[in-house]
Amino acid sequence: MTMHRFWLGVVALATTLAASPAMPGRWDLDYFPNTRLLDQQGRELRFVDDVLDGRIAVVNFFYLDCPDICGLATARLAKVHEWLEDRMEDEIVFISISLTPERDAPEELAAYAEAFGAGEGWYFLTGAPDDVALLRYKLGERSKRLSDHRSDILIGNAGTGEWRRTSLMGNLAAATADILALDPDWAPPRAPARVIDGRTLQSFAAQNRVGEGLFNKACAACHSIGAGVRVGPDLEGVTLRRDRDWLMRYIRSPDRMLAQGDPIAVKLDQAFPAVRMPRFGLSENDVADLIVYLHSETLRLEALPDETEAAGDMDRGASTDHDHDHELAGHVH
Ligand code: HEC
Incomplete structure (x- = not known):
């Protein structure tokens, strides 16, 4: 009897996990809220209709006052952007969403984007805090404190509904290949990246x-x-x-x-x-x-093993530093 209940619990947990939106897999378009957002040029855009717009998306979270990992992540995204330049905008979009939308205004996002030489098809987004919070939750960014926010990125194809995560802190070429592999027509170079035998x-x-x-x-x-x-x-x-x-x-x-x-x-x-x-x-x-x-x-x-280590150090540093213990919800400055 107890055993039976135990297994029921396992099944229930597994079902919850499988259905959990924090773990990407297949996400059809109706999964996402069509949130009203502002980009760095002050244009009003809808998340599903205008930002995703059926394209391959690379999503990360950042905020302008970020003391540690955001700048490094943005700089590394800029490199990936350079490699994907020919496909940007038409086929691929980068979506950087502010974690402090109440503070990050479009003009400031524009200055930030420019500092990183952010090119075509890269949206830096802010909006009404409640709307952005819901979107963030749906996209699996559920940290309570700013310093805990995930440093991996979400990648997906809004056309096929395939979504997954990859890291910007390891091998960038491999991360770029992960993004390209979301395009069913992309053929990887015929060099075995990881050989087995x-x-x-x-x-x-x-x-x-x-x-x-x-x-x-x-x-x-x-x-x-x-x-x-x-x-x-x-x-x-x-x-x-x-x-x-x-x-x-x-x-x-x-x-x-x-x-x-x-x-x-x-x-x-x-x-x-x-x-x-x-x-x-x-x-x-x-x-x-x-x-x-x-x-x-x-x-x-x-x-780049050095940078991976540096990023790890910064994560550790941030979580022990009380300056960064901003509560995400209701954070006002
Ligand atoms: C004499 C100089 C020269 C040599 C030698 C040369 N290239 Fe190039 N390559 C260029 C230039 C210049 C370009 C830019 C296109 C142009 O102006 O013709 C280019 C462009 C390329 C591109 C396109 C790069 C891109 O961003 O898409 C590739 C790939 C390339 N070369 C590969 C090679 C390979 C492989 C060799 C050796 C077999 C080679 N090149 C030898 C001068 C050279």
Whole structure:
């Protein structure tokens, strides 16, 4: 009897958890309140109709007076934004929602957005405190105190209803790949990011070495991976900002892509007017090796263990510091 009740309890708990809106999975549009919000330009927008608008969304919470992790998170989002630039606004939106809407006015949000160079398709939102509080609750941000707010982000596809969480404090390239993977049509670079069996690991390493050798011979004079623009663009993150097929075609014959008026090739040519990316007559295999190398370098560079530790320290620091013990509800300054 007792046992029976115990199992009933487990089932009830499991059901609650499965239905709990704090744990994303499938969230259809009618799950979200169509909250009236203001963006950094003072435009009035509805959360579902105007902000999500059927797109892939990256949602985080912040507040202007945040003493610790918000600025770092925003700076890291700005980097992801740079990699996703081609898809921003049309396909992907970033949504940064204020945790202190009673204090954070659109003009101040605009200054904050500008300080981080926030580009297209990135909304910094405030609104009536009660409305924002409900939205925040539905999106799983339920901390009682400002200092406890989650540092992971919510990502989802408002078209397919698939939602999940990812972290901005670990490997940013992996977080970017998580966002892109919400697009059912996105094909990840064919480099195994995490290899499971030894044989794959070996062949991957070999392929990587071939790619590295080729890169050093043919590309490194004009391109860095992570050290900034040289004669041509920095190739860190290029496997995230471009489709694999596009990269394949472009590296093999950039001149033809330009002649055919491919919009990205044209834009690149305008951004780098002095020199043209040469055509090397590389085979498809060579270019595949190069793409594997470019992708694994992006993943490697973004592991950033130091920053992860720093973020952890800040979390700990904040929770023992009484200055940050603002109650979220009814916080007035
Ligand atoms: C002589 C300099 C030079 C060399 C060598 C060179 N590139 Fe480039 N690359 C450029 C320039 C300049 C651009 C920008 C487009 C333009 O102006 O033609 C570019 C653009 C690119 C892009 C597009 C970047 C983006 O943001 O989408 C990729 C990818 C690329 N190069 C890969 C390579 C690879 C791989 C090699 C080696 C096989 C290589 N490049 C060798 C100069 C070079």
